[in-house]
Amino acid sequence: MLEAADTSDGMNGATNGTMTISTASADLIDKQKLAVTVSRIHDEADGIRSFELRSADGRALPPFTAGSHVEVHLPTGVIRSYSLCSDPQRHDHYVISVLREAAGRGGSSYMHDHVSVGDQLVIAAPRNHFPLAGREARFHLMLAGGIGVTPMIAMIAELERRGARWQLHYCTRNPQRTAFMAQLQPYVDAGKVVLHHDEGDPTRGLDIKTTLAEFEIGTHLYFCGPPGFMQACGACLEPWPPHAVHREFFAGSGTGLDQEGNEAFEIKLRRSGTVLAVPADKSIVDVLKLNGCDVETDCNEGYCGTCITRYLAGAPEHRDTVLSDKERKSYVMVCCARAKGLLELDL
Ligand code: FES
Structure with a gap:
């Protein structure tokens, strides 16, 4: 179950502060985002509420596999990620479940206090960083x-x-x-x-x-x-x-991009030999993107594993919560890792 960090990324096509979507006829907001309607709300336990979501026009939702999560783009501009807890074989609805966190950053209390049956939400298509092992598992x-x-x-x-x-x-x-x-x-x-x-x-x-x-x-x-x-x-x-x-x-659980004490370092791209400076206030991903090298990212906080990149030389400072000690000898999560001196990436 993920609970993603606050972002300023807004809700496409949404009227700020309400659950109304101005493009209500289109349940596909863009390539990744979907308009869904809250079709059922159920209190599962003290402080835990489930929300059943269906596509706004009744079409099937994108398939997902067990362990997947969806990002919910709240009208406040906050984005939260929640694991899907419905049966992956059901394509007519998703279910997410939300724990009200009194000390949280507002996403869970918004879901509990302001989301009702019939409201529309915008979500991103499911992604899975926590899949089941295959059928070979005993x-x-x-x-x-x-x-x-x-x-x-x-x-x-x-x-x-x-x-x-x-x-x-x-x-x-x-x-x-x-x-x-x-x-x-x-x-x-x-x-x-x-x-x-x-x-x-x-x-x-x-x-x-x-x-x-x-x-x-x-x-x-x-x-x-x-x-x-x-x-x-x-x-x-x-x-x-x-x-x-x-x-x-959970997002924000000790991962991320705390900049305090950060120092600048350099990265070298193996294929081109290019050396790039990574300033204290930028991540490796920031620098790569600024220089036209696109790396796929999702959480940007070191917990999802999407940006895993092999390195060939250097002394990375790992800040992710994904890699094992063994994996850290060969890989870095470039959304959050830093380094001392020069880090050569297999890019
Ligand atoms: S983008 Fe999630 S670990 Fe880097």
């Missing part, structure tokens, strides 16, 4: 912290369809804060979903270290949750080979 082990369960709800639908073996450890504070129980209860009864309530006491709840103590060939691990949960899981991955570990961070 077992799928999922760990969810709080609202981090949302991508796993779609994953469960897909895994059940495949007839795959899976288990979800779902960690929440208490039953009142445990969402999707209508869907999950049959799996709780079958032992496939195990609930862990810590009542706010970090010494209670799931024993992550024990749960991840052994890796069995063919098992794939997925985890998503708030920063403390991600750190706790990330600290227990010693037995796990990188290819078997899949994680999704």
